[in-house]
Structure formats: C-alpha cells, structure tokens
Amino acid sequence: MSPIVPNFRKASREAVRNSQVIAAVRKTANLLSGMMALAVANTPDFEALRNYGRTRKLEISGDLEKYAQSFAANAQAAGAVVHRAKDAAEAARLAIKIAADNGAKTAVKGKSMTAEEVELNEALEAAGVTVTETDLGEFIIQLANEKPSHIMAPAIHRSRAQVAELFTDRLGTPPDLSVEALVAAARKELREKFLAADMGITGGNFAIADTGAIVLLSNEGNIRMATTLPRIQLAVVGIDKIIPEMADMPKFLALLARSAAGQTISSYLSIVTGPRRAGEEEGPEQLHIILLDNGRSRIAKGPYREILHCLHCGACLSHCPVYRAVGGHAYQAVYPGPMGSVLSPLISGLEIYADLPNACTLCGRCAEVCPVCVPLPDYLRDLRSDVNKPPLMMKMAAFGAHTPSLYRLGMIAMRQMLKKGVKGLMAPALKEWTVCREPPEPQAGESFRDWWKTRSHGQ
Amino acid sequence: MNMPTTRRVSLFLTCGADALYPSVGRASVRVLESYGVDVDFPEEQTCCGQPWLNTGDAKSARIMALHFLKVFERSEAIVAPSSSCVDTVRNRYWPLFKGEPKLQDRFRKLASKTYEICEYMHRILDIPGLPPHPEPARTTYHSSCRTLRGIGLRGVAENYLKQMLGDHFVPLPDADACCGFGGSFSVKFPEVSGKMMEDKLGNIVLTGASTVAALDMSCLTHLSAGARRQNLGRLRFVHLAELMMEALEGKTR
Ligand code: SF4
Numbered sequence: 001m002s003p004i005v006p007n008f009r010k011a012s013r014e015a016v017r018n019s020q021v022i023a024a025v026r027k028t029a030n031l032l033s034g035m036m037a038l039a040v041a042n043t044p045d046f047e048a049l050r051n052y053g054r055t056r057k058l059e060i061s062g063d064l065e066k067y068a069q070s071f072a073a074n075a076q077a078a079g080a081v082v083h084r085a086k087d088a089a090e091a092a093r094l095a096i097k098i099a100a101d102n103g104a105k106t107a108v109k110g111k112s113m114t115a116e117e118v119e120l121n122e123a124l125e126a127a128g129v130t131v132t133e134t135d136l137g138e139f140i141i142q143l144a145n146e147k148p149s150h151i152m153a154p155a156i157h158r159s160r161a162q163v164a165e166l167f168t169d170r171l172g173t174p175p176d177l178s179v180e181a182l183v184a185a186a187r188k189e190l191r192e193k194f195l196a197a198d199m200g201i202t203g204g205n206f207a208i209a210d211t212g213a214i215v216l217l218s219n220e221g222n223i224r225m226a227t228t229l230p231r232i233q234l235a236v237v238g239i240d241k242i243i244p245e246m247a248d249m250p251k252f253l254a255l256l257a258r259s260a261a262g263q264t265i266s267s268y269l270s271i272v273t274g275p276r277r278a279g280e281e282e283g284p285e286q287l288h289i290i291l292l293d294n295g296r297s298r299i300a301k302g303p304y305r306e307i308l309h310c311l312h313c314g315a316c317l318s319h320c321p322v323y324r325a326v327g328g329h330a331y332q333a334v335y336p337g338p339m340g341s342v343l344s345p346l347i348s349g350l351e352i353y354a355d356l357p358n359a360c361t362l363c364g365r366c367a368e369v370c371p372v373c374v375p376l377p378d379y380l381r382d383l384r385s386d387v388n389k390p391p392l393m394m395k396m397a398a399f400g401a402h403t404p405s406l407y408r409l410g411m412i413a414m415r416q417m418l419k420k421g422v423k424g425l426m427a428p429a430l431k432e433w434t435v436c437r438e439p440p441e442p443q444a445g446e447s448f449r450d451w452w453k454t455r456s457h458g459q
Numbered sequence: 460m461n462m463p464t465t466r467r468v469s470l471f472l473t474c475g476a477d478a479l480y481p482s483v484g485r486a487s488v489r490v491l492e493s494y495g496v497d498v499d500f501p502e503e504q505t506c507c508g509q510p511w512l513n514t515g516d517a518k519s520a521r522i523m524a525l526h527f528l529k530v531f532e533r534s535e536a537i538v539a540p541s542s543s544c545v546d547t548v549r550n551r552y553w554p555l556f557k558g559e560p561k562l563q564d565r566f567r568k569l570a571s572k573t574y575e576i577c578e579y580m581h582r583i584l585d586i587p588g589l590p591p592h593p594e595p596a597r598t599t600y601h602s603s604c605r606t607l608r609g610i611g612l613r614g615v616a617e618n619y620l621k622q623m624l625g626d627h628f629v630p631l632p633d634a635d636a637c638c639g640f641g642g643s644f645s646v647k648f649p650e651v652s653g654k655m656m657e658d659k660l661g662n663i664v665l666t667g668a669s670t671v672a673a674l675d676m677s678c679l680t681h682l683s684a685g686a687r688r689q690n691l692g693r694l695r696f697v698h699l700a701e702l703m704m705e706a707l708e709g710k711t712r
Contacts (some may be wrong), residue, residue: 009648016654321637325654359648361641361655362513364608384515398511398519401474402526407505411478418479432646436653437684440479448472448484452500 006332008355015330024159025149025327029318032153035262036315036369043258053255053372056248057309064300064308067209067242068291075212078274080287085118087294092123095201095234098288099129102232104198108190110216110223111135112203113151113312114236114292116334117347120201131201132193134222139186143170149328151335152260152314157327190222200230200284204237205312206252207289210245213273214289217257217266227272233284235272238292240308252311255371259313295347304379307342309372316366316376322359331356338366338376342383350387357383393425408449415442467497468579469534471548473541474506475676476698483676483697486704487540487576493707494584504530507544512551513642524552528569536583537573540698542674546609548573575606576700577674581615588622592706595627596695599668601659601682602634603675616674616699623706629666633658640681656685663694670695672702 016022040046060067072082085091095118099107107124109115109131121131121142133142137154141147144166148154155163160179167173173185202223206215214235216223227233243252257263276283300308317323317337328336333344333353341360345353357380366376400406417423419442423430430439446454468491476483491498508523527548531537539545553566580586600620606612620628639645639655646652659682663671673679676698683696705711 009650012648013650016650321639321655322651325639325651325658357515358643359651361604361637361639361644361652363604363637363641365604365635365637368608381513381515384513385517386515388515390511390514390516390519394511394514394516395519398508398516398522401506401508402522404503404505411474414478429646432649433684435649436656436688437681438687440680440684441687442479443481446481448477448481449502451481451485452488 006353006355008330008332008359011330011332012326012359015326018327020159020162021157021327022325024162025156026324027159028153028156029324032261032314032318033369036259036318037262039258039262039264043254046258049251049255050371050373052251053311054306054309056243056251057306057372060243061240061300061305061308064239064242064297067244068239071207071209071212071242072291073212074210075207075274075289078212079277080212080274080289083288083290085290085292085294088118088292091118091236091290091292091294092120094290095120095236096123096127096129098232098234099124099127099199102198102286104232105129106193106197107131107199107201108134108193108197108226108230109138109200110202110218110226111138111154112201112236113148113334114203114238114241115201116148117238117294118236118292120236129199132190132197134190134194134226135218136183136186136220136222139190140166143167147329147334149336150314150317151312151337151339152317157329194225194229197226197230199232199234200226200228201234201236202226204235204241204289205256206249207237207242207291208246208249209242211273213246213271215249215253216270216272217253217260217268218270219261219263219267221268223270224268227270227284228282231285233272233275233287234290235288236290236292238294239296240310256311256313259311259315259369259371299346303382304342304346306372306374307339307346307379309374310339310343311371312339313371315369315371316374319365319369321363321365322361331359338380339374342374342376342379345383345387350383354387357381357387412447415447418442465495465497466584467499467535468538469531469536470498470500471504471507471531471537471539471544471573472500473539473544473676475680476540479680480676480698482701483540486698486700487538490576490580490700490703490707491538493704494580494586496584499534501530501534507547509543509547509642512547512555517555520551521555524555524566527552528565531573532565532569535572536579537569538576538579539573540576540674540700541676542575542603542610542612543605543677545573545575545578546605550609575610575612575674577616577619578610578612580619580703581612589619589703590623590706590709591625592623592627592702593709594705594711595624596670597627597629597666597668598624598670598672598702599629599631599663599666600634600699601631601638601663601671601673601675601678603673603678604635604637606674607635612674616672619699619703620672623702629668631666632662638678638682640678642677645681652681653685656681657689660686660689660691664691669693670697670702672697672699674699
C-alpha cells in the first residue's frame with residue numbers, strides 16, 4: 001500500500017545514528033518494562049494467568065469464524081450494526097459509507113492500530129471527513145504528521161522537549177512546557193473537537209462474543225468522550241480481538257494491563273454494548289462495528305496461528321534489543337518490533353517484509369515477557385525458511401560441513417586465511433562483518449586437533 | 460557409600476573453538492579431567508549447524524543434525540563449551556524431524572545428555588565450589604541469551620566466578636541484554652548489530668574489568684572484534700572454562 005519499498009538495512013542504518021530518537025525510545029521502553037516487571041512480580045499467579053491466556057486463545061484461534069459469528073449476532077441483538085470487512089480496502093470503504101450516509105464531516109478518534117492497518121484516517125480525510133486523534137500520543141503524531149512507532153506508546157520516539165517544540169510550532173503554546181502543561185494544552189484543543197464531532201471512532205481491545213460488547217482500555221478518558229458524545233459511533237476491530245465470554249474479560253484485562261503499562265487495570269474501562277437505548281441519556285444514536293479479517297482467517301489456518309493471540313500490549317517491543325536500537329519507524333510497517341516482524345509479513349506479504357524475520361538476534365526476550373506466550377522467536381526463525389533463499393554457497397558449505405575431512409580442511413583454511421589476512425571465499429561476509437568490527441582473530445599456536453593428537457599419542 | 464563409576468564425556472568442540480580458540484577446547488578437557496571425568500574427542504565431529512538453522516535453511520540444518528547424531532549418539536554424555544550449540548542440539552534438532560517419530564525420539568535422547576560445560580559441572584558433577592584463582596583479574600561476565608533463555612542457566616557461572624575471583628568479579632550492568640551478535644544478524648544488519656555491541660562494550664568498560672568471561676565464544680568473537688575496532692585492546696575475552704582451568708591448576712595460562 002505504501003509507495004516506498006521497505007528496506008530494513010537502509011532504514012536501520014539511519015535509525016541507529018538518530019541518538020535523540022533512540023534516547024527517547026529507551027527512556028520510555030525502560031520505564032514501561034520496569035513497570036511491567038513490578039506488576040508481574042506483584043501478581044503471584046501470573047504464570048497461571050499466562051497459561052490460561054494461551055490455552056483460551058488456542059480455543060479461539062481454532063474456531064475464529066464461530067466466535068466472529070456469535071459476536072456479530074449478539075452485537076446486532078444489542079442494537080449495533082455489524083459489518084464484515086475481508087480486507088483493509090473494504091473496511092475503509094465501509095467507514096466512508098457510514099460517514100457519508102449520516103452526513104458526518106468531523107470525527108474524533110481513539111488510538112487504534114487496526115485503524116492504522118486499514119489507513120482509516122487517510123481514507124476518511126480523502127472523503128472529506130476531518131479526523132482528530134484524541135489519545136495524547138496519537139494527537140502528537142497527528143500534529144507531527146507521523147506514524148506511530150510503538151503499538152501501545154505511539155509517540156515513544158519523541159522526548160518531552162520535542163513535543164513542547166511541536167506544540168509551540170503547531171498550536172502556538174509558550175515554549176518548553178512541562179508534561180502537565182502539555183497535557184492541559186492538548187485537552188483544551190480537544191475539548192472543542194469532542195463537542196463538535198459527528199462521529200466517534202475507536203478500535204477495540206476486546207470484543208465479547210456472548211454479549212456483543214466492545215471493551216476499551218484507556219488512561220486518559222478520551223475513549224469515554226469519543227464513545228459517548230458523537231451521534232455516530234464506529235469501532236474497527238480485528239476478528240482476533242474476540243474473546244468468548246464476558247467472564248474471560250477480567251483475566252485478559254489483567255494480562256493486558258500489566259504487560260502494557262504495569263497496571264492492574266487501566267484508569268478507564270469502557271464496555272460498549274449497543275447504541276443509546278430509549279430512556280438513556282448518553283451514547284450514540286448508531287453504533288457501527290467493522291469486523292476486520294485482512295488475512296486473519298488465513299493466518300489462523302497456517303503455522304503461525306498463535307500470532308493472532310497477541311493482545312497488542314507492546315511488551316515485546318519495549319523489551320526487544322533490536323527495537324530499542326532502531327525505534328519503531330525503521331521497520332516501515334504498521335506493526336513493528338517482534339510481533340510486527342511476524343504479523344506484518346503475514347498480513348502485507350512475505351516479499352514486502354522479507355527483511356523483518358531476519359531483523360532479530362533470536363535473543364528470546366520477547367517470548368519471555370509475552371503475556372500469552374506467543375512463540376515469537378520460533379516464528380521468526382521459521383519465517384526465515386519462507387522468505388530466505390539460501391545462497392548456493394551456503395548449500396555447498398553444508399555439504400562440506402557434514403563431511404569430516406572437508407570440514408577439517410575448511411577449518412584449517414579458515415584459520416590460515418584469518419591469520420594471514422587473506423579473505424578468499426569469506427570476502428562478502430567479512431565485508432559486512434568489518435562494518436563495525438575487526439576480522440576475527442584466531443589464537444596463535446597449534447590447533448586443538450593437533451594438541452589432542454600429540455596428547456593421546458603421548459599417553 | 461558406593462564409589463561412583465567413572466563418568467565418560469565426549470567433547471563437542473564447536474566450530475568456533477575448532478577454528479579460532481583451541482585454548483577453550485584444551486581448558487574444557489583439562490577441567491573435566493581434573494574432576495576424574497574420562498574425556499574423549501570424536502574426530503568425525505563438525506559443526507552443530509546453527510548457521511543453516513538460523514537462516515531458515517532447514518534442509519541443510521537436518522543434514523548437520525543427522526551428522527551430529529551419527530557422531531555422538533553412542534556417547535554417555537556430550538559436553539560443549541557453548542550454550543548456543545547446546546541449545547541447538549537440545550532444543551532445535553528434534554523439531555526438525557516432525558513426522559519421523561523414531562528419529563525424533565533418538566534426537567530427544569541426544570538432547571537429554573548434552574550439556575554446556577559449566578552446566579555439566581553444576582548439574583551433573585554437582586561441583587559446589589572452585590578454588591581461588593592464582594592471579595585474579597578484575598572480571599565481568601556476559602550472560603549470553605542462549606545461556607539464560609536457551610539452556611536456562613542463571614546465576615551458576617556468576618557463582619563460580621565469585622568463588623574463584625572474590626571481589627574481582629564485577630557483575631555487568633544490563634546483563635540480560637543481547638550483545639547484538641545473533642549469527643547471520645551480525646552480517647545482515649551490521650549497523651544495528653554494531654550499535655548493540657557498542658552498548659554492551661560500554662557497560663563492560665563501566666565495570667573496569669580487564670577480563671570478560673562467557674559461555675558462548677560466538678558472542679565473544681563479536682565483542683572482541685568490536686573491542687579491537689574501538690581500540691579497547693587490553694580486554695581479555697575468555698570462556699569460563701579457561702578461568703576454571705587456571706584456578707584448578709593454580710597457574711595462569
Ligand atoms: S506478541 Fe505478546 S508481548 Fe508482543 S504485543 Fe502481542 S501480546 Fe504483547
């Protein structure tokens with residue numbers, strides 16, 4: 001969809017040099033992972049909770065369509081209009097139509113990565129609907145005309161000072177405001193928009209199949225305003241967000257809140273079941289829910305099914321050493337970091353994001369923290385089989401390496417070449433190796449095998 | 460009490476030690492022997508196959524795994540001075556043979572008797588303590604990802620280091636962060652790998668250590684080559700087994 005062909009090598013090369021961004025990313029990533037560690041440590045049965053999460057999610061991803069249908073039926077029964085979108089383009093068309101049918105010209109929006117996935121803002125703006133982001137992070141991003149760089153903390157790459165500068169530039173606030181003053185400035189700006197908006201747009205953290213409710217977490221109260229003030233309400237929700245019963249919700253909420261921001265529960269929790277009913281004073285006249293597939297049913301049937309279990313907590317991003325070294329934009333994908341390196345190629349195409357499964361050291365930190373135990377490193381390793389074409393050299397090397405005599409010769413040759421500084425067959429690898437390091441240095445003296453031989457003869 | 464029968468161990472040298480670090484192999488043999496272990500070295504051994512496994516060439520990885528099985532299947536136990544190679548043999552081989560239950564079984568047996576040397580000393584030989592090192596240098600420890608999250612060894616190497624070096628052992632800040640090596644990652648994305656390496660080296664410098672120990676020579680190859688590029692030349696990078704040998708034999712190198 002985006003005109004640029006993603007190139008992680010090039011983007012990451014530039015990203016590691018951007019020390020301002022990296023410092024900002026690390027500061028918040030450290031904060032988030034620290035808070036998560038504390039919250040987890042204070043939850044004695046967290047492992048049991050994780051197991052529950054994984055087991056329950058396996059049941060769900062094993063039968064996505066069943067839960068999607070049951071959610072749709074119950075949401076309709078509660079008065080919502082449910083639309084099914086098979087891909088991003090269809091979701092965008094549906095959203096435009098909902099706005100047009102109701103003469104909606106302005107919209108306020110809560111943070112939603114699913115909306116990013118369908119490029120909803122761009123689509124609506126092109127159709128003449130003005131969309132205002134109301135989550136502080138998203139508000140910042142929108143002012144700066146950027147994309148989110150973290151699925152949970154979209155403006156993680158910007159420091160307070162940079163945000164203050166941006167506000168002065170775009171909103172005319174006094175220079176160098178404190179965090180509190182920045183929040184107040186954004187509030188003031190947004191209040192008017194909330195009151196005037198025709199349409200409220202959100203994602204959905206969970207969709208509850210047995211009640212048809214959309215569950216939304218927030219720490220700023222913006223979601224509450226966006227779901228109650230405007231007359232038309234739209235929620236864009238991936239079918240992977242559906243959980244079977246309201247009774248499942250507290251457990252998933254406990255997993256998500258702890259992993260996302262080290263909280264036991266978010267500051268605000270909205271459970272939206274249908275539009276305003278007769279006699280009620282608040283709520284929209286219409287509630288539309290777009291259930292987005294966009295490859296999810298296909299993924300559920302394949303070998304990477306558990307990526308659909310993802311709660312979008314962002315913990316794997318904040319803990320990933322590669323993400324911390326390059327920031328989110330270097331991935332050039334809606335979903336960056338470990339979960340994104342699995343999900344982005346699966347959704348958008350392996351050929352577009354062939355770099356991402358390789359952009360990982362397989363350090364295993366993500367799997368260690370994931371609240372629903374998505375086997376991210378295993379998936380990234382397996383995806384390499386799908387995206388990499390092993391060069392002939394490596395195939396030949398494998399033949400040599402499992403043939404003891406050839407292997408021994410190879411080792412001797414490698415030692416000699418490295419000692420004498422001759423590159424030979426190793427030239428291409430050494431060229432990249434020496435971007436940031438000297439060539440490996442073999443120890444002087446006899447090889448282990450020679451030592452072993454003399455020694456066993458001596459005995 | 461019964462005298463325990465002599466333990467027999469086959470050393471898996473690893474290709475890294477084979478090509479670059481003979482001292483790691485020698486130290487492994489001598490440490491094991493000093494505890495009465497009978498060590499043999501099957502000369503037909505090659506490499507565990509990580510370079511293929513981790514670049515997605517499962518077919519070649521299977522060839523490597525089968526060769527490893529052929530060489531080591533009859534061994535009583537297999538010990539390697541490398542967490543990442545042990546992680547490969549233990550956790551990565553058998554999933555390569557889904558749909559071949561008999562073969563998979565043999566790989567699971569292989570997995571259950573393969574150990575990193577420090578792990579073997581702790582879990583199997585049950586060595587509670589090591590003698591003091593004769594010339595302790597200020598030393599820090601890089602707990603590689605595969606040590607921590609691959610074979611699940613936490614605090615064991617650190618304990619041995621404390622026993623050998625006392626106050627000369629200085630823990631590394633941000634110890635569980637990856638050093639940025641990552642096999643093919645190090646040459647596919649050398650700028651990112653280099654950035655992660657710089658951070659790790661920065662923390663090493665902070666400790667004031669002159670020696671860096673680990674259970675993974677691959678991380679250390681990357682870090683030492685980076686340290687040379689950054690002119691941090693005085694640093695000595697060793698496998699823990701080398702320090703153990705020095706402590707056990709009462710002399711340096
Ligand atoms: S994969 Fe796991 S850790 Fe990463 S965002 Fe999803 S739920 Fe969170």
